[in-house]
Structures are given as C-alpha cells and as structure tokens.
Amino acid sequence: MQPENQSVGTLGQGNLDGVSVGEHTQQFITFTLGNEEYGIDIMVVREIKGWTDTTMIPNAPAHVRGVINLRGVIVPIFDLRARFGVGLTVPTSMHVVIIVAAGSRTVGLLVDTVSDIISVDPKAIRPVPEMGLPTEDQYLEGLVAIEERMVTLVSLAGLFGMATAKRSFAPDMATTKAA
Amino acid sequence: MMSEGEAYPLEQFRKTYFEECAELLDVLQANLELLAAGAGSEETLHAIFRAVHSIKGGAGAFGFSSLVAFSHVFESLLDALREQKVDATPDVTQLLLRASDALADIVNAARSERALPIDFASDILTGMEEALAGASGATAAASATSGIEPVAAHAAVKGERSYRVVFTPHTEMLQKANEPLLLVRQLRKLGGLTVDVDMSRLPAFEVLEPEAAYLSWTFVLETGAPQSAIHEVFEFVEDDCDLLIEPLQQAAEAVSAAPTANATEAAPAVAAAAEPSATVAPTPSQSIRVDVDKVDRLVNLVGELVITQAMLTEQGSLLPVDQYPAMIQGIEALAQSARELQESVMAIRAQPVKSVFARMPRVVRDLAATLGKEVKIVTSGEMTEIDKTVIEQLNDPLTHMIRNALDHGIESPDDRVAAGKPRQGTIHLSAAQRSGRIVIEVSDDGRGLNREKVLAKARDRGLVAPGVNPSEEEIDNLIFLPAFSTADVVSNISGRGVGMDVVKRNVQALGGRISVQSRFGAGSRFTMSLPLTLAVVDGMVVSVGKETFIVPLTAIIESLRPQPADINPVVGRGDVLALRGEYLPLTYLHSSFAIESAVTDPCQGIVIIVQTEGAGRIGVVVDELLGQQQVVVKSLEANYDAVDGISGATILGNGRVALILDVARLREIGDKPGMRMTKPARETTSEVREDMNHAA
Numbered sequence: 001m002q003p004e005n006q007s008v009g010t011l012g013q014g015n016l017d018g019v020s021v022g023e024h025t026q027q028f029i030t031f032t033l034g035n036e037e038y039g040i041d042i043m044v045v046r047e048i049k050g051w052t053d054t055t056m057i058p059n060a061p062a063h064v065r066g067v068i069n070l071r072g073v074i075v076p077i078f079d080l081r082a083r084f085g086v087g088l089t090v091p092t093s094m095h096v097v098i099i100v101a102a103g104s105r106t107v108g109l110l111v112d113t114v115s116d117i118i119s120v121d122p123k124a125i126r127p128v129p130e131m132g133l134p135t136e137d138q139y140l141e142g143l144v145a146i147e148e149r150m151v152t153l154v155s156l157a158g159l160f161g162m163a164t165a166k167r168s169f170a171p172d173m174a175t176t177k178a179a
Numbered sequence: 180m181m182s183e184g185e186a187y188p189l190e191q192f193r194k195t196y197f198e199e200c201a202e203l204l205d206v207l208q209a210n211l212e213l214l215a216a217g218a219g220s221e222e223t224l225h226a227i228f229r230a231v232h233s234i235k236g237g238a239g240a241f242g243f244s245s246l247v248a249f250s251h252v253f254e255s256l257l258d259a260l261r262e263q264k265v266d267a268t269p270d271v272t273q274l275l276l277r278a279s280d281a282l283a284d285i286v287n288a289a290r291s292e293r294a295l296p297i298d299f300a301s302d303i304l305t306g307m308e309e310a311l312a313g314a315s316g317a318t319a320a321a322s323a324t325s326g327i328e329p330v331a332a333h334a335a336v337k338g339e340r341s342y343r344v345v346f347t348p349h350t351e352m353l354q355k356a357n358e359p360l361l362l363v364r365q366l367r368k369l370g371g372l373t374v375d376v377d378m379s380r381l382p383a384f385e386v387l388e389p390e391a392a393y394l395s396w397t398f399v400l401e402t403g404a405p406q407s408a409i410h411e412v413f414e415f416v417e418d419d420c421d422l423l424i425e426p427l428q429q430a431a432e433a434v435s436a437a438p439t440a441n442a443t444e445a446a447p448a449v450a451a452a453a454e455p456s457a458t459v460a461p462t463p464s465q466s467i468r469v470d471v472d473k474v475d476r477l478v479n480l481v482g483e484l485v486i487t488q489a490m491l492t493e494q495g496s497l498l499p500v501d502q503y504p505a506m507i508q509g510i511e512a513l514a515q516s517a518r519e520l521q522e523s524v525m526a527i528r529a530q531p532v533k534s535v536f537a538r539m540p541r542v543v544r545d546l547a548a549t550l551g552k553e554v555k556i557v558t559s560g561e562m563t564e565i566d567k568t569v570i571e572q573l574n575d576p577l578t579h580m581i582r583n584a585l586d587h588g589i590e591s592p593d594d595r596v597a598a599g600k601p602r603q604g605t606i607h608l609s610a611a612q613r614s615g616r617i618v619i620e621v622s623d624d625g626r627g628l629n630r631e632k633v634l635a636k637a638r639d640r641g642l643v644a645p646g647v648n649p650s651e652e653e654i655d656n657l658i659f660l661p662a663f664s665t666a667d668v669v670s671n672i673s674g675r676g677v678g679m680d681v682v683k684r685n686v687q688a689l690g691g692r693i694s695v696q697s698r699f700g701a702g703s704r705f706t707m708s709l710p711l712t713l714a715v716v717d718g719m720v721v722s723v724g725k726e727t728f729i730v731p732l733t734a735i736i737e738s739l740r741p742q743p744a745d746i747n748p749v750v751g752r753g754d755v756l757a758l759r760g761e762y763l764p765l766t767y768l769h770s771s772f773a774i775e776s777a778v779t780d781p782c783q784g785i786v787i788i789v790q791t792e793g794a795g796r797i798g799v800v801v802d803e804l805l806g807q808q809q810v811v812v813k814s815l816e817a818n819y820d821a822v823d824g825i826s827g828a829t830i831l832g833n834g835r836v837a838l839i840l841d842v843a844r845l846r847e848i849g850d851k852p853g854m855r856m857t858k859p860a861r862e863t864t865s866e867v868r869e870d871m872n873h874a875a
Contacts, residue, residue, distance in 0.1 A: 058772030
C-alpha cells in the first residue's frame with residue numbers, strides 16, 4: 001500500500017518551514033487526544049483519513065472500534081484514548097484515523113486531530129519519568145519538547161506488542177485492561 | 180535463475196519431467212493400492228505399467244541410469260503380470276508397493292541430485308528378479324506344450340486386415356523425447372507396412388526449428404493384429420499427435436472423399452474408430468498445465484469483479500426501471516455472467532483430495548514397519564473436491580494425524596490380540612462434503628485416549644483449574660493444547676512429540692476446525708472440517724440491531740418467525756424452539772455478541788435454523804433477513820485476529836464491512852460458561868507459543 005503523501009504533506013506545512021531537517025533527525029506526526037499532544041514515527045504512517053462508521057467486532061475489547069473497508073482491505077480501528085485508559089472517544093466526522101503499518105499488519109488509530117510534523121534529534125528525546133501514569137510506560141517511547149509544548153512519542157511496537165511480530169491483539173489488550 | 184533457465188532449456192524439460200513423475204507416482208500408488216485391495220482390473224495393471232514405463236522413458240532421456248535400471252526391472256515384472264505369467268498374489272502386490280516406494284525415492288534422489296547408497300532397494304530388485312525368473316520358467320514350460328497357439332488365435336479371430344494410419348505429430352512431440360522412427364519400426368513388427376511421408380509442413384531451412392516435428396506419415400498396414408494393437412504402438416504419443424486409424428476396406432469411401440484428410444478433420448474419425456476397441460482407452464486428456472499464480476490472480480480479479488458487480492446491482496436497484504431499461508437489463512446480465520465466471524474460476528481450483536490421500540498409505544507402511552506394528556489404511560471419499568490451496572495445506576496436518584494414530588493409537592500386534600482385536604490395526608481415512616464444508620476423518624481402532632491420564636496431566640500443568648470438571652469431550656480436546664505436544668503423556672510409546680496443537684493451528688489457519696472423539700480401548704476419531712473454498716460464500720444478509728452479518732447459505736436449513744407458544748425456556752439451557760415435534764436450542768445473536776437495541780423476542784424477529792457440526796441443529800435469533808448475496812471472503816486475521824463466532828469478513832455493495840458468521844461456533848459462545856472459564860489459560864499459552872515461533 002502506498003502512503004498517500006498528499007494528505008500527509010498538507011499537514012502543518014507552515015510549521016515545517018521553521019524546522020530544519022537534519023541528517024540524524026527523526027520525523028514524527030503529532031496528534032492530539034484532548035489537550036495532550038502525541039507523536040508517532042512518520043515512517044509507519046500510511047495515510048490519514050477522516051472518521052467513518054465502523055463495523056463492530058463482537059466481544060472485542062472496548063478500544064477496538066471495529067473494522068473498516070480500506071480499498072478492499074479489512075482494517076481494524078483502535079481508539080487510542082481508550083487504549084491509553086482515559087475513556088472512550090465519541091467520534092464525529094471531525095475525528096481522524098491514522099492508518100499505520102504495525103509490523104505486517106495495517107491498522108487505524110482513532111485520534112482527535114492531527115496537528116503537525118516535527119523533526120526531532122534522537123538525542124533530544126527524554127525518557128518517560130515513572131509517575132504511575134494510567135498508561136503503561138512501554139507504549140511511550142519518550143518525551144520531547146517542541147517550542148513551548150511537550151510531545152509524548154508513542155511506540156507502535158509497544159502499543160501492539162509488535163516487537164515479536166504478529167500476535168493477538170485482543171488477549172494482550174485484555175491483560176492490560178486488567179492490570 | 181531466469182537466465183539460467185533460458186540458457187539451459189534442458190533444465191526446463193527436466194523440471195517438467197519431475198512434475199510429471201510426481202503425478203505418475205501418484206497414479207502408480209493409487210492403482211497399486213487398488214490392486215493390493217483386490218479391486219484391480221486389467222486397466223489398473225495397464226495404468227500401473229504405463230506410469231512406470233513413462234517414468235523410465237523420461238529417465239532415459241535425461242540419463243538417470245539408476246532410475247532406468249530400477250524401473251526396467253519393475254516394468255518387466257509388471258509386463259509379466261499383464262501377460263499373466265505372474266499372478267498378483269499378495270506377496271507380489273506387497274513387493275510392487277515397496278518397489279513403488281523405492282521408485283519414488285529414486286526419483287526424488289535424481290531430482291535433488293543426491294546419490295543413493297549402492298545397495299539401495301537391492302532386496303526389492305532381487306525380489307522382483309526372482310518373481311520374474313519364476314515366471315519365465317513357467318512360460319517356457321507352457322510354450323513348449325502350446326507353442327504356436329497365440330499366433331493361431333490371432334489369425335482365427337481376425338485374419339489379415341488392412342488399416343490406414345495417419346500419424347501427424349504435434350510440433351513439440353520430439354521435445355518430449357519421442358522418436359517417430361521407433362514407432363514405425365514397431366508398426367512394421369505387426370505386419371506388412373507401406374509408408375508415405377508428407378513433407379509439406381517442412382519450412383525453409385533458415386526458419387527450421389531443429390527440435391520441432393514437421394513430418395507426418397500415412398501408413399498402410401496389413402496385419403493380423405487387432406486394431407487395439409496399433410493403438411498401443413502410439414500409446415505414449417497419443418497426446419502429442421493427431422492420429423487416425425481406420426480399417427481400410429470400410430473406410431475406403433471416406434478416404435477417397437478426403438484424400439488429403441488433414442489432422443484436424445481426422446480427429447473425430449479417431450474417436451469413432453477407437454470406439455469398438457474397448458480394451459484400450461484412447462481418451463487423450465484435454466488438460467494443460469497452468470501456473471497456480473496465474474489462477475490465483477484470476478481468482479482475485481474475479482473477487483474484485485464480484486464486489487463491484489454487487490455494488491452496481493445495489494445502485495441499479497435504486498434506478499427507475501422505466502427510464503433505464505437497458506441499464507437494468509445490463510446489470511442483471513452482468514450479475515449472471517459474474518456469477519458463472521466465478522464458479523468456473525473456482526472450479527479450476529477445485530481438485531479431489533485424492534492427491535493427498537494417495538500419499539498416506541506410504542506414511543502408514545513406513546511408520547508401521549519402523550514401529551513393528553501391523554496396520555492397514557482404508558480410504559474413502561477420495562474424489563471429494565476441495566480448493567487447491569486447501570489441499571496443499573492438508574498434507575501436513577493429515578500426515579501428523581496418521582502418524583499420531585499409528586504411534587499412539589494402534590497397539591502392537593500382541594497387545595491387540597491380548598485385547599481381543601485382530602492383529603492388524605485399521606486406520607480409516609475419509610472425506611465427505613457436509614453442509615458446505617469438507618469433513619475429513621481419521622479414525623483408528625487402537626487404544627483410544629486415556630482420559631484420566633489426560634486430565635491428570637492437564638491439571639498438573641495448570642491447564643484445567645482445580646475446581647473445574649470438564650466433560651469427556653472437553654478432556655479429549657485438551658490434547659490440542661500446546662502444552663500437550665511435548666511429551667508421550669497419553670501413551671508410553673517413545674518418539675517425537677506429536678504436536679496436535681500444530682495440527683490444530685494448521686487446520687485453523689485454513690478456516691477449519693478439528694475435534695476428537697475417543698473411546699478408551701476402542702479407538703479415536705479425529706474430525707476436521709474445512710471450508711470448500713476460501714474465496715467466496717453464498718450468504719444470507721441478516722441484521723441484528725444496527726449491525727449486519729452474513730450467514731453462509733450452506734449452513735441454513737430454513738428460517739421462520741415462531742409463535743410465542745413455540746418458545747420454551749429450559750432451566751440452565753436457555754430457550755428451545757419447538758419445531759415440528761423437535762426441540763432446537765436457541766442462540767440469541769444479540770446476546771452472544773453483546774449488540775444493543777436488537778430485537779430480543781424471537782417472535783418479533785427471525786429464527787434461522789442452521790446445521791452445526793457439534794451441536795446438531797440450532798436456531799439463531801436475528802432481527803430480520805435483508806437478502807441473499809454472494810460475498811467474497813476477506814480475511815479478518817490479516818490485520819486483526821481470529822474472532823470466535825466469525826469466520827471472516829466481506830465488503831457489501833455499499834462499501835461497508837460485514838462479518839461472516841461461523842454458525843457452528845455460535846452455540847459455544849452462547850452457552851458454555853464452563854468452557855469459557857478454561858479459555859483464557861488456553862489462549863495465553865497458544866499466544867506465547869506463537870511468539871516463540873516468530874522469534875525463532
């Protein structure tokens with residue numbers, strides 16, 4: 001599947017001008033959940049699309065919002081807010097789904113808005129302090145300060161346990177919920 | 180790789196030869212099994228002979244000398260059998276079976292360019308030579324008393340007759356290592372021969388392909404031999420030429436009418452001429468070899484076409500008929516053609532399970548010999564057809580199950596006798612179509628599962644919680660848990676761990692299910708049920724609340740709206756529906772799948788009666804039926820996970836995803852709280868296992 005560059009490219013173009021893309025910098029797409037800003041590695045992002053109604057999957061965990069038809073491929077949509085354990089998103093047509101490649105699978109992440117593309121020097125990424133957050137640290141790759149804002153970088157591998165390639169979403173998530 | 184193939188066309192032929200060998204070996208094996216079972220006819224022997232002969236022929240062309248040597252002796256023995264100089268006694272058929280196994284090994288060795296030990300299969304060779312020596316002694320004696328009888332018989336039956344034979348090789352015949360000169364010589368052996376060669380197809384020298392056949396011949400043969408004997412001469416080139424054989428006197432008019440009868444016109448005459456001679460079967464198989472990838476591409480394309488067609492149909496139904504009559508007609512015609520196209524394409528992929536079943540007797544023979552057991556395998560339903568992809572994936576789980584039955588199921592001969600059973604154990608392998616799926620069973624009459632041991636082991640390993648008392652069926656099915664794969668828990672026969680969890684995973688990957696029924700002391704039966712095709716289902720579109728599901732049409736027996744009096748609650752078992760004197764358990768889809776705002780009263784909704792494999796017939800309660808539609812199955816697992824009760828997904832005409840119900844599982848999701856308690860443990864173990872596999 002080809003990334004749909006045009007949709008990604010139009011995002012936050014104004015901000016891009018001010019950012020110098022260095023050799024060793026890593027680019028992230030940032031998105032918001034409520035007032036918080038998160039970043040996800042641009043390399044895994046395939047496309048960004050508006051929210052469309054999904055088909056429910058029976059007996060799936062709450063953060064699995066169902067599946068959609070993405071040009072003939074069945075793609076599951078995960079509610080990232082629910083995944084982080086801070087409540088269900090009530091999606092409207094203004095909500096955004098980020099289609100990402102998680103290992104060999106293609107999945108969609110439901111977020112509030114997509115805001116920016118940022119370039120980050122890996123050295124500037126700071127570890128996530130242990131604060132007894134409701135989300136587990138393993139989903140979070142680190143923190144980075146962009147101007148006055150703090151962006152939390154999300155690890156897709158940690159999110160879906162992709163470190164060990166394909167594996168079940170549901171039981172993994174069920175355990176998290178119990179924890 | 181590619182350039183190599185082009186540089187050495189021989190390599191290409193070699194590949195084709197081995198592909199053919201694989202098929203011929205299957206044919207050989209299958210017919211030998213028939214022979215061994217005493218069900219062989221004359222044609223069986225001929226088929227066996229032809230298979231070995233063809234393997235030998237190709238082997239000669241490629242210089243596989245050990246293959247030639249072995250198949251030559253094999254062929255000689257078969258020839259002696261054909262001519263009834265040797266009787267097909269059980270000893271001989273066993274020898275032939277072993278020879279066929281050895282032949283397969285030699286072919287494989289030649290294919291992978293491995294050297295076999297010098298004395299490989301020498302005992303079999305010796306055995307065959309001895310059998311042959313016995314035969315020639317016997318015939319020598321026989322011919323001494325009635326030496327001239329065969330010739331006399333020929334003359335008495337037929338007398339001398341003239342035949343006209345028009346032989347037009349296809350251009351590529353020579354490339355298949357066929358030599359027309361040899362055919363001419365063989366014809367001459369039959370009697371007086373006049374030969375006319377037709378060189379009209381010979382092209383100019385500069386465009387002449389050295390490996391192409393351009394010549395054709397017209398023979399006039401005067402012979403006492405029957406027409407079938409002439410056919411036999413051409414037996415191996417039949418598919419590669421146009422052949423006309425006709426008795427001259429009768430066909431004189433036809434010949435004069437069409438003196439330069441060309442090959443295509445002559446073709447129907449071949450069929451007509453062949454009819455009277457029932458001994459030969461001159462039915463050239465009209466088949467071609469096609470790359471599976473090409474077929475797959477076709478299947479995928481047709482799948483997309485069907486989705487688009489469904490979309491058009493849906494949109495078309497919104498059009499006013501009076502304004503767009505041609506459009507609507509066109510859409511209807513499209514739907515019809517799309518459906519036929521799809522069926523035809525799927526039919527290309529369907530193959531009988533025979534090709535897999537045929538490999539199992541050897542597995543049994545080899546393992547039985549290693550384990551010192553006496554086992555026979557009986558197969559049935561080999562002609563049941565199933566999608567090629569499914570067939571290919573079937574070999575591993577099936578081999579596993581057969582090995583398992585032999586290793587752990589069937590007892591040693593002495594133990595069997597002590598248990599009052601025949602010395603020889605039996606493994607039944609069967610295939611059948613049942614409610615839109617193929618059901619394959621492997622059953623044995625061995626010792627069966629020892630439930631106490633299984634349960635004890637399961638508790639030991641924490642697979643069954645202390646308080647839980649699983650049913651017998653549930654205990655039996657514990658053997659599919661990964662933790663059981665490692666050890667010889669059930670039987671004490673040593674050997675490699677037969678991983679039934681691996682079998683289960685293989686079968687599940689095909690959208691299938693596997694279960695076991697067992698009686699301690701009497702044997703076990705493994706049943707796997709697989710979808711016929713992985714690509715398309717005929718479905719009933721149903722709604723539950725706001726959701727839409729597809730119920731495979733093949734599973735549906737009927738649907739109805741019951742009267743309140745027909746619904747009765749049964750304590751602890753949910754509701755049952757009284758239907759023509761029978762009581763069927765009801766499964767409420769909205770409660771199984773936790774769907775809100777659905778119809779909860781079956782008398783307001785619809786009850787679909789479906790056939791499940793384990794639980795018989797059940798009623799599934801849905802809101803309403805939306806219509807019938809053919810849907811293309813899409814994988815849910817590709818990007819998500821297997822979902823209990825769902826066999827796949829599809830895309831409806833409106834572009835939305837609908838899930839396809841796995842009706843056989845619905846019952847279990849609905850009302851088996853006991854099962855559910857043990858489930859998380861099971862899921863986790865299998866998951867860990869999967870991770871380990873991926874890491875490895």
